Amino acid sequence: MSLPVKPGDIVEAAGRIAPWINRTPVLTCGTLDRMSGASLFFKCENFQKAGAFKARGAMNAVLSLSEEEAKKGVATHSSGNHAAALSLAAAKRGIPAYVVMPSNAPPVKVAAVRGYGGLITFCEPTLEARETGLAAVIRETGASTVHPYDDRRVVAGQGTAAMELLEDHGDLDAIAAPVGGGGLLSGTSIAAGAKGRRRAVYGCEPRNADDALRSFRSGKLVPSVNPDTIADGLRTSLCPLTLSIIMENVEDIVTVSEDEIVAAMRLVFERMKIIIEPSSAVAVAAALSGRMKIEGKRVGIIISGGNVDTSALPW
Amino acid sequence: MSLPVKPGDIVEAAGRIAPWINRTPVLTCGTLDRMSGASLFFKCENFQKAGAFKARGAMNAVLSLSEEEAKKGVATHSSGNHAAALSLAAAKRGIPAYVVMPSNAPPVKVAAVRGYGGLITFCEPTLEARETGLAAVIRETGASTVHPYDDRRVVAGQGTAAMELLEDHGDLDAIAAPVGGGGLLSGTSIAAGAKGRRRAVYGCEPRNADDALRSFRSGKLVPSVNPDTIADGLRTSLCPLTLSIIMENVEDIVTVSEDEIVAAMRLVFERMKIIIEPSSAVAVAAALSGRMKIEGKRVGIIISGGNVDTSALPW
Numbered sequence: 269m270s271l272p273v274k275p276g277d278i279v280e281a282a283g284r285i286a287p288w289i290n291r292t293p294v295l296t297c298g299t300l301d302r303m304s305g306a307s308l309f310f311k312c313e314n315f316q317k318a319g320a321f322k323a324r325g326a327m328n329a330v331l332s333l334s335e336e337e338a339k340k341g342v343a344t345h346s347s348g349n350h351a352a353a354l355s356l357a358a359a360k361r362g363i364p365a366y367v368v369m370p371s372n373a374p375p376v377k378v379a380a381v382r383g384y385g386g387l388i389t390f391c392e393p394t395l396e397a398r399e400t401g402l403a404a405v406i407r408e409t410g411a412s413t414v415h416p417y418d419d420r421r422v423v424a425g426q427g428t429a430a431m432e433l434l435e436d437h438g439d440l441d442a443i444a445a446p447v448g449g450g451g452l453l454s455g456t457s458i459a460a461g462a463k464g465r466r467r468a469v470y471g472c473e474p475r476n477a478d479d480a481l482r483s484f485r486s487g488k489l490v491p492s493v494n495p496d497t498i499a500d501g502l503r504t505s506l507c508p509l510t511l512s513i514i515m516e517n518v519e520d521i522v523t524v525s526e527d528e529i530v531a532a533m534r535l536v537f538e539r540m541k542i543i544i545e546p547s548s549a550v551a552v553a554a555a556l557s558g559r560m561k562i563e564g565k566r567v568g569i570i571i572s573g574g575n576v577d578t579s580a581l582p583w
Numbered sequence: 584m585s586l587p588v589k590p591g592d593i594v595e596a597a598g599r600i601a602p603w604i605n606r607t608p609v610l611t612c613g614t615l616d617r618m619s620g621a622s623l624f625f626k627c628e629n630f631q632k633a634g635a636f637k638a639r640g641a642m643n644a645v646l647s648l649s650e651e652e653a654k655k656g657v658a659t660h661s662s663g664n665h666a667a668a669l670s671l672a673a674a675k676r677g678i679p680a681y682v683v684m685p686s687n688a689p690p691v692k693v694a695a696v697r698g699y700g701g702l703i704t705f706c707e708p709t710l711e712a713r714e715t716g717l718a719a720v721i722r723e724t725g726a727s728t729v730h731p732y733d734d735r736r737v738v739a740g741q742g743t744a745a746m747e748l749l750e751d752h753g754d755l756d757a758i759a760a761p762v763g764g765g766g767l768l769s770g771t772s773i774a775a776g777a778k779g780r781r782r783a784v785y786g787c788e789p790r791n792a793d794d795a796l797r798s799f800r801s802g803k804l805v806p807s808v809n810p811d812t813i814a815d816g817l818r819t820s821l822c823p824l825t826l827s828i829i830m831e832n833v834e835d836i837v838t839v840s841e842d843e844i845v846a847a848m849r850l851v852f853e854r855m856k857i858i859i860e861p862s863s864a865v866a867v868a869a870a871l872s873g874r875m876k877i878e879g880k881r882v883g884i885i886i887s888g889g890n891v892d893t894s895a896l897p898w
């Protein structure tokens with residue numbers, strides 16, 4: 269099958285975004301190795317600009333625009349990391365970012381978007397109002413929409429994290445990444461195959477938001493319905509683009525409980541001394557669960573981000 | 584003046600301990616650079632084994648023992664990071680570590696020492712009982728005492744953190760480190776002079792435990808009396824060894840308030856996504872205070888450790 273995003277797209281994205289993003293470090297931890305029975309290599313996108321891997325895809329999309337397109341700006345509707353990442357990316361290119369946010373968005377998310385210079389339009393907190401609001405903004409400004417994951421430029425950008433990880437540790441047997449909308453997982457899976465060597469790629473998902481698992485098993489999109497998980501970054505559902513890539517490239521999708529997510533998050537705080545968000549802890553929990561076949565293997569884990577309210581930790 | 588610990592001692596210590604400790608990364612942060620008006624380079628000893636720079640000095644002391652001495656083990660009285668670090672270092676050499684701890688030591692500290700195989704003797708929570716207890720252990724076992732900072736091997740070991748920092752970033756204009764007993768600061772100051780180039784070294788201290796500042800200003804040991812600071816690692820007082828080195832090598836000692844410590848700690852959590860203990864936040868707060876002369880300079884900051892109870896953060 270010919271995939272809509274190719275390894276070469278990731279290589280190009282990496283060259284394009286390199287001056288604008290952080291080359292994040294890869295950390296290891298003896299305690300987590302012992303607990304998982306594997307050698308784990310943590311790609312720390314919590315140290316990425318704007319605190320998450322989302323800066324990669326957003327930057328690639330913004331830099332891929334023609335001069336003509338770029339000067340009209342970019343637009344999205346989002347209340348999460350993508351809105352901040354897109355605002356940051358637009359600021360780096362010196363163009364406007366229009367962000368439609370629900371009126372009940374957390375003040376900390378609003379502040380992050382404003383901090384990067386994003387131009388916010390508030391709307392009612394419904395998907396319909398968000399889409400109507402975005403359409404109106406685009407009509408007025410001519411801005412280009414950048415979807416958080418249903419976008420080939422974004423998928424290619426997200427894949428650069430795994431590409432860097434494999435540049436640093438080419439001998440990995442497997443890579444695990446959390447899956448929400450599937451941009452990170454599909455990009456990761458393309459990067460993992462880029463060297464022509466077969467590596468297992470695992471998606472990691474909260475059991476309480478297991479739409480990706482259901483979609484993967486059935487081959488059909490099964491959207492999330494009101495998912496109740498602490499991993500706020502993983503409440504979104506796959507789209508046809510990401511499902512097609514994941515069906516083709518991903519070994520399996522592993523789910524974890526809310527208790528496992530919180531325990532993994534705390535373990536990383538206390539033993540690795542780094543701050544990760546619950547979505548990232550999902551991949552760590554999967555590595556500790558025994559439900560991925562990684563015993564004795566060398567496994568990359570994408571730590572997707574570190575945007576968490578430390579005044580309200582779940583322990 | 585001929586100092587009791589020389590740059591060559593640090594070079595030797597570095598070679599001795601290299602196989603047993605982590606070469607910790609140096610991180611940077613655009614936000615903190617903007618806030619401080621300087622370029623800051625954070626040497627992350629929170630990622631060190633046992634979670635603090637203390638592993639360096641303890642390891643150097645343990646590896647410096649003769650075979651004859653070593654087989655009788657090492658001993659200390661401590662309820663802090665040094666006890667865990669010494670237990671770890673002894674375990675690496677395969678010798679016993681005897682640790683005298685007050686009966687009211689926090690369970691988490693007791694667990695850390697036990698986790699590294701330290702042999703604990705509990706005593707009443709007074710300095711006298713600790714010293715009596717330690718003397719009794721040494722009488723029975725013939726173990727060698729390793730003091731947390733009043734020990735040239737320990738000071739040389741602690742200096743290896745700054746040595747590594749300068750290997751990675753040789754063009755620093757200044758280095759700042761927290762000061763409690765003075766082992767880290769004095770080791771750092773010797774390493775900073777090792778290249779024959781004049782670099783300013785600053786000690787950073789809680790205003791509520793400013794014995795080092797008073798001692799530095801007067802040239803005489805002024806011990807702490809019941810210091811009330813969140814920076815639990817900095818409640819100890821200098822000793823003649825560390826004061827003599829600090830008097831000779833250190834540019835100035837800067838103090839910060841408790842509010843400044845907490846604000847700096849939270850800022851590092853939220854912007855750098857790493858976990859640091861309050862003692863480390865003292866050096867960050869000093870860099871942000873405007874009370875060090877670092878405007879426009881390149882400044883190393885020793886992040887001393889990351890052992891903090893994340894279930895009871897001070898915000």
